[in-house]
Amino acid sequence: PVAEQKQKHEDVKSFQDLQQEVLDRGLCGRCGGCASFCSADEMNALDFDRTDGPHLISDDNCLKCGICYLICPQIKALDAEVRERFGWQPPIGSFRSIVSARTTEPKVAEVCTDGGVVTSLLRYALEKRIIHGALVSRKIGPFQREPFLATSPDELIDAAGTHFDEVQHLGDFGKGYSTYSPTIQEIKTLGQRRLDRVALVGTPCQIYTVRKMQVLSILPADSIVFTIGLFCMENFSFDAAAKTTLEKNLGLNIDDVAKLNIKDDVIITTTAGKVIHLPFEAVDEIARPACMACPDFANDFADVSVGGLGSPDGYTTTVIRSGLGQKLFNGAKHARLIRQLSLGGKDRAKLHRTELMAKITSFARRKKARARETFAA
Ligand SMILES: Cc1cc2nc3c(=O)[nH]c(=O)nc-3n(C[C@H](O)[C@H](O)[C@H](O)COP(=O)(O)OP(=O)(O)OC[C@H]3O[C@@H](n4cnc5c(N)ncnc54)[C@H](O)[C@@H]3O)c2cc1C
Ligand code: SF4
Ligand code: SF4
Structure with a gap:
């Protein structure tokens, strides 16, 4: 069941995806939203610096909830819901x-x-x-x-x-x-x-x-x-x-x-x-x-x-x-x-x-x- 649970979490987009789709492409606007609303903030999963932007401190502490990914303004995955x-x-x-x-x-x-x-x-x-x-x-x-x-x-x-x-x-x-x-x-x-x-x-x-x-x-x-x-x-x-x-x-x-x-x-x-x-x-x-x-x-x-x-x-x-x-x-x-x-x-x-x-x-x-x-x- 632990392996199954881990697999399920890997199916959810997380900060690693934000890293690839936004940060690595130079598109991060340094809004700080991902780090501020991280579900694992008490576990120090993400850090944020106004100049350098967010970075993952520990992937093990990431809960893979998908929130950072979805609220990032550069991600358009919720466009249809917001428009409606x-x-x-x-x-x-x-x-x-x-x-x-x-x-x-x-x-x-x-x-x-x-x-x-x-x-x-x-x-x-x-x-x-x-x-x-x-x-x-x-x-x-x-x-x-x-x-x-x-x-x-x-x-x-x-x-x-x-x-x-x-x-x-x-x-x-x-x-x-x-x-x-x-x-x-x-x-x-x-x-x-x-x-x-x-x-x-x-x-x-x-x-x-x-x-x-x-x-x-x-x-x-x-x-x-x-x-x-x-x-x-x-x-x-x-x-x-x-x-x-x-x-x-x-x-x-x-x-x-x-x-x-x-x-x-x-x-x-x-x-x-x-x-x-x-x-x-x-x-x-x-x-x-x-x-x-x-x-x-x-x-x-x-x-x-x-x-x-x-x-x-x-x-x-x-x-x-x-x-x-x-x-x-x-x-x-x-x-x-x-x-x-x-x-x-x-x-x-x-x-x-x-x-x-x-x-x-x-x-x-x-x-x-x-x-x-x-x-x-
Ligand atoms: C970064 C930026 C880009 C803009 N680009 C355009 C543009 O291309 N074309 C255009 O027509 N108008 C643009 N505006 C809007 C315009 O400059 C005025 O803010 C708008 O017309 C409101 O004027 P006002 O006198 O009614 O606002 P005011 O009564 O002077 O109030 C201004 C309000 O804006 C807020 N504010 C100011 N700077 C920022 C900021 N950086 N981030 C968030 N809130 C801020 C203040 O908190 C304040 O509440 C831009 C504004 C900003 C901040
Ligand atoms: S709304 Fe767009 S253009 Fe304006 S500050 Fe945000 S990312 Fe830049
Ligand atoms: S949520 Fe904001 S700080 Fe985080 S990656 Fe997106 S633009 Fe950058």
Whole structure:
């Protein structure tokens, strides 16, 4: 029976398969999900390092449960289940409406990335106790972010903010720079905090992992009741040597980057207030290899997806997908925390929606094509 049991376990995909299919192909995005939700975490089966990624400490301690394999965002084995559960439709997932909107709150507008819709929606949801916390991320240095759970509306200002405390945190990131925020690892702490209604803001790969965890009923993913998904072309990560090359190419000191934004292209605002637009190709070499294999631009499985693409400066393009997303958007609008771009007339509004849809679709197709090329290579 022991041999039989062992054989059965060998029929289940495990970290060894993740190693071959993802890590050995250079596709690991360092999300830390596999190590954080490993069933054998108390037995030290897997280790994780933000720069080097996960590694198997002992195959003997691996329980061969398959969880690490299935929740990895680079593994598409649960695609059909996730699509069915969240009603996916081509080309950018299901949605109820697409609008350009912005915050009316001055303290949000002062620090937000685009129109501050993310922050004002979450502030509204917290104030109304529709959620008890929001897993967001704050900037802690140029090209460096860390996740945290905001439990009050004012803490959310930190997440939208472009300010940071260099002295306190920079030492933690001695090995490199990364705009990727390790939000998935932070989900694990939700169980200890006993919060049962939490929102999460994340990139498509992060929302996809959360959706897979929900399909598999992995705790505490059920506490995540509302997701805001950022559009995402790529995230950046680089070491000290690449930083020097990049600074030379851009004619800019990375420490002077006050704000990084991505819309139709990459937009850098320096601490001196200079705005520099760069084509994606100019920063390709610092894009994470995992991003080149990622097919989701519009965050197809979120409750609400957001980006700057297609909207005038100072507005957030907002794709409202779920019923809860619509309820929160309407609530925040009626509470006068956010305002929709007024276009004067139904025809102009319809044309604007059409332009937004066309732009999002073309970026989504462009990203899918890039992922196909990466996989084919
Ligand atoms: C890595 C990345 C790539 C993006 N790529 C595109 C793109 O190609 N095209 C496009 O139109 N839009 C892109 N966006 C989205 C865009 O930059 C804005 O975040 C979005 O429009 C929301 O703006 P806002 O003013 O409403 O958000 P705000 O109110 O300013 O709130 C921003 C929220 O984003 C969260 N956040 C910031 N950085 C990260 C991160 N690295 N990981 C997880 N959460 C984070 C913060 O926690 C905060 O809650 C990208 C965002 C990121 C983080
Ligand atoms: S992408 Fe995340 S889940 Fe997949 S192997 Fe890398 S760290 Fe693990
Ligand atoms: S491009 Fe894909 S893998 Fe990279 S951060 Fe965005 S969603 Fe994640």
